[in-house]
Structures are given as C-alpha cells and as structure tokens.
Amino acid sequence: MDSDNKHKILLVDDDSLALEALEALFDDDYIVIAASSGAEVIEKVESIENIAAVIMDIKMPGMDGITAARKIRSISPILPVIFHTGYPGDYDEDEIDENEKPFGYVQKAGPTSRLIRAVRNAVEAYKAHVDIKELTRQAQSAYGIIGQSEPMIKVFQLIRKTASTDTKVMILGETGTGKELIVRAIYNLSPRHENRLVIFNCNHKSIDLVESELFGHKKGSFTGAVNDRVGLFEYADKGTIFLDEIGDLDITTQAKLLRVLETGEFSIIGSSETVTTDVRLICATHKNLSQMVAEGKFREDLYYRLKGIQIVLPSLKERKEDIPLLINKFADRFTVESDRSPVYFDKSAINVMLDYDWPGNVRQLLDTVESLITLSDSDIIIGADVEQYLGLDSSHQAELSGKENLSQRVRQFRKNCIIEALHETGNVINSAARLLGVDPANLRKWIKNYNIQI
Numbered sequence: 001m002d003s004d005n006k007h008k009i010l011l012v013d014d015d016s017l018a019l020e021a022l023e024a025l026f027d028d029d030y031i032v033i034a035a036s037s038g039a040e041v042i043e044k045v046e047s048i049e050n051i052a053a054v055i056m057d058i059k060m061p062g063m064d065g066i067t068a069a070r071k072i073r074s075i076s077p078i079l080p081v082i083f084h085t086g087y088p089g090d091y092d093e094d095e096i097d098e099n100e101k102p103f104g105y106v107q108k109a110g111p112t113s114r115l116i117r118a119v120r121n122a123v124e125a126y127k128a129h130v131d132i133k134e135l136t137r138q139a140q141s142a143y144g145i146i147g148q149s150e151p152m153i154k155v156f157q158l159i160r161k162t163a164s165t166d167t168k169v170m171i172l173g174e175t176g177t178g179k180e181l182i183v184r185a186i187y188n189l190s191p192r193h194e195n196r197l198v199i200f201n202c203n204h205k206s207i208d209l210v211e212s213e214l215f216g217h218k219k220g221s222f223t224g225a226v227n228d229r230v231g232l233f234e235y236a237d238k239g240t241i242f243l244d245e246i247g248d249l250d251i252t253t254q255a256k257l258l259r260v261l262e263t264g265e266f267s268i269i270g271s272s273e274t275v276t277t278d279v280r281l282i283c284a285t286h287k288n289l290s291q292m293v294a295e296g297k298f299r300e301d302l303y304y305r306l307k308g309i310q311i312v313l314p315s316l317k318e319r320k321e322d323i324p325l326l327i328n329k330f331a332d333r334f335t336v337e338s339d340r341s342p343v344y345f346d347k348s349a350i351n352v353m354l355d356y357d358w359p360g361n362v363r364q365l366l367d368t369v370e371s372l373i374t375l376s377d378s379d380i381i382i383g384a385d386v387e388q389y390l391g392l393d394s395s396h397q398a399e400l401s402g403k404e405n406l407s408q409r410v411r412q413f414r415k416n417c418i419i420e421a422l423h424e425t426g427n428v429i430n431s432a433a434r435l436l437g438v439d440p441a442n443l444r445k446w447i448k449n450y451n452i453q454i
Contacts, residue, residue, distance in 0.1 A: 006031045007123050008048065012041045012056035012065070013084070018108070022055065022084075025112060026119065038063025042071050051079060053103070053122040055115070058085040069102060078129040080122035084108060084115060132156075145181050146329050147322045151314035155182065158311045163189030168261075170306055171284035173313030176363035179284040182311060183242045192280055195239035198232045203248040210253050211269055221270020233266055233277045240280045246306065247287035247298065258302045281306070316358040316365060324350050326362065330369040332439060341449040342442040343373045344414075348383030356390060379449070415450045418443070427454045 008031045013019040023032050033048060035041040038060055045051060054072060058065035069081045080103035103125065104118035132153050162169050163186045171179045180199065187197045204210045208222050216231030232241060260266045261281065265274050283306050292298035327345050335342050358364055372381050372389055417436060425431035433440040
C-alpha cells in the first residue's frame with residue numbers, strides 16, 4: 001500500500017518481543033508507531049496527529065492500559081482503543097467492556113486474524129468520524145449549513161454522494177428548513193458549478209407565466225408578450241435548474257416538463273421551434289407528492305422521473321441539539337453585519353428556545369434571533385425576553401426587575417476577562433481573541449463598548 005494512503009496506528013506493549021511481532025504484523029498496511037509504556041503512549045497521542053487506532057496491552061508497569069485508555073479518551077474521544085492482553089485472568093473482560101467501553105478486546109493467545117480484523121474495523125470507524133467532522137466543517141464554512149446532529153450528518157453525506165453525479169434530486173421538508181442551501185451545496189460541489197444555477201419557485205397562479213418563465217415565449221404569443229423571452233431551461237443549458245415547490249406545478253406544465261426530462265427538448269411558446277437543453281434538475285416540495293399522485297393532482301410518470309435521490313430535511317424540532325449552535329452562529333453573524341456589540345443568549349434563553357417547537361423551522365429561529373437582538377437594549381438576552389417575543393406565558397416575568405443586575409454582573413465579568421486576556425497577550429487582539437475563544441471582530445466591539453483602553 002502507498003505510504004501516503006496508510007493510516008497511523010499506535011502499538012503499545014512493555015514486552016519488546018511482543019511489540020516487534022505486532023510491528024511485523026501491521027507494517028505492510030499501516031504506518032506503525034510503537035510505545036512501551038502507558039506514559040509513552042499518552043505522550044505520543046498528544047504529540048502525533050491523525051493516529052487512527054491504539055492497540056494496547058493492559059498489564060504494564062507504572063501506568064496500566066486501562067488508566068492510559070482513560071487519558072486517551074480525554075485527549076481524543078474519537079480515537080479507538082483496542083485492548084490486547086495476555087492475562088485475561090487478571091482482568092474481567094465484561095467489567096472492562098461495561099466501564100471502559102474499548103473499541104475491542106482481543107486476547108494474545110487467539111488467532112492473529114481477530115486482531116487484524118479488530119484493527120481494520122477500528123481504523124474504518126475513526127475514518128468515518130473524521131469524515132463526519134470534515135463534512136460538518138465544510139457544510140458550515142462553504143455552504144452556510146449549520147448543524148452537527150445525526151439527521152443533519154445524514155443530509156451532508158447525501159449531499160456529497162449526489163453532488164458528483166447528474167442524478168435528479170428531490171428535496172423534501174417543511175417550509176423554512178433550508179432547502180435552497182442544500183441545492184447550493186450540491187451545485188457548488190458538482191461538475192456543473194462553472195455554469196449557471198437557476199432557481200424558480202413554481203408557486204405562481206398564472207399558467208402562462210410559469211410556462212413563459214420555464215420555456216420562453218415569442219413576441220405576441222399571448223397578451224402581455226411584448227418581447228421575445230428566453231426561458232430558464234434554455235438559459236441554464238449545461239447548468240442546473242432548481243424548481244422549488246414543484247407540487248404547485250399545474251398539470252399542463254407538468255406534461256411539458258416531463259417531455260424535457262425524457263428527451264431534453266421543449267418548444268418555445270408561440271413557436272414551432274424545438275430547443276434542446278442539457279440541465280441537471282433539482283426539485284423541492286413540502287407537499288406529499290405520492291398522495292397528490294393518488295388524488296390525480298400530480299402525474300405519476302413525472303413523479304418517478306423527478307424522484308431520483310430523495311433528501312429529507314429534518315424539521316428544527318427533530319434536530320433540537322443544533323439549536324444552541326444555530327443561535328450562536330446567527331447572533332455572531334447578525335451583530336457583525338449590523339456593526340453592533342456582540343449579544344449573549346444566556347442559559348435561560350437557550351432553554352426556552354429548546355422547549356419551543358419552531359413551526360417555522362430554521363427560518364423562524366433566524367428571524368427570532370435577529371429580532372431579539374434588534375429590540376434589546378442589553379447585550380444579554382434572557383429567557384423572559386424570548387418568552388415575551390414568542391408570546392409565551394412567562395413564569396419569569398416577575399424576575400424582570402433583576403435583569404439589570406444580572407446584565408451588569410455578566411458585563412463586568414466579561415470586561416475583566418477581556419482585560420486579563422489583553423494583558424496576557426501584550427494587547428494583541430488576535431491572540432487575545434484566540435485565548436477567549438471569540439471572533440476578533442467581536443472582541444474589538446466589546447473593547448469599544450466597554451471603553452477598555454489599550
């Protein structure tokens with residue numbers, strides 16, 4: 001195997017002969033790193049990047065394998081540890097599994113195939129964790145999609161799998177879940193990203209208007225057609241078309257869309273001319289298209305043409321663990337864009353927002369965060385603020401009088417932390433921001449707002 005494609009594994013055993021045997025067993029398939037004690041394995045885990053698995057003896061002088069595994073877990077929770085022991089009588093395997101939860105437990109006396117299989121599975125599990133972290137980072141930084149929950153990770157995986165193909169994609173989900181962001185992510189990763197992305201909402205009442213937008217028209221072909229118009233299917237040739245709310249498309253236009261999907265051809269309104277187009281089609285809807293097919297409101301043949309790969313976006317109440325992350329990202333972005341001091345949502349505010357069902361999904365959460373910041377005279381949003389804005393019955397209204405004191409205490413605490421960080425870093429803004437774990441732009445605003453002299 002090419003060394004550039006090999007993963008690093010860390011072998012740990014105080015028996016030099018056993019360690020040499022392990023190195024010989026895995027040297028062809030992995031980059032092997034060796035350690036002979038618990039203390040040494042901790043040093044290597046801290047200093048060497050991208051170790052994919054640790055294979056470790058349990059009974060070692062000084063720090064034993066169980067203690068070392070606990071320390072490894074605190075350093076890198078996703079790094080799999082396989083216990084490889086020759087003394088099963090000294091340690092209860094069931095107790096270790098229950099308390100330590102290692103990735104694997106392999107006895108030295110067993111066949112080497114068990115250890116080889118355990119290491120292969122551990123490395124694959126580590127790769128999967130790393131891929132998921134990279135997917136979430138890429139989705140957030142490149143496409144503006146925020147989320148770390150399991151439902152969103154599945155969405156990110158589907159984006160990556162579908163982007164490199166021309167397969168039709170149907171995005172399903174409630175209004176406000178962010179369907180357009182998914183489309184832009186697929187488009188940006190696709191081979192067609194250098195050509196046009198065209199977005200069209202099918203929710204129009206006029207059939208003529210929808211057909212004209214999609215297929216174009218000739219001057220005088222209908223009332224109001226005062227000029228020739230190029231349709232979106234022609235305009236987006238070699239690119240991508242996103243048809244949002246496709247469930248609102250009328251039956252007549254559905255037939256014309258089916259022809260485009262089957263032959264790549266369509267006719268301009270008011271002309272016998274046939275135009276050929278090469279586009280990738282992505283569609284979205286919040287309606288139940290299969291039910292509409294059963295009711296005769298949507299063509300069955302078109303439905304199966306469009307279906308392709310389905311990406312189902314979870315509602316916000318199905319991914320509530322993402323809410324604190326979304327709130328912080330929205331708040332940071334809005335305060336920077338509106339050039340105002342950073343605003344902090346305290347625990348009580350977060351808890352109220354976690355308890356709310358968010359019928360308008362992410363879009364409603366975004367509007368709520370921006371509105372609360374706009375309306376607030378403080379740089380702290382508390383639970384009572386959120387309850388009042390959302391029209392909820394507040395059990396905290398009587399505590400509003402204490403809000404000012406709370407705000408003052410938090411402001412003073414933050415100010416002291418900023419002064420201390422500036423002092424430690426010699427008044428270097430970027431270094432102080434890293435120390436505090438905040439954006440440098442927000443730190444500058446806090447310095448100005450709190451009148452801190454540098």
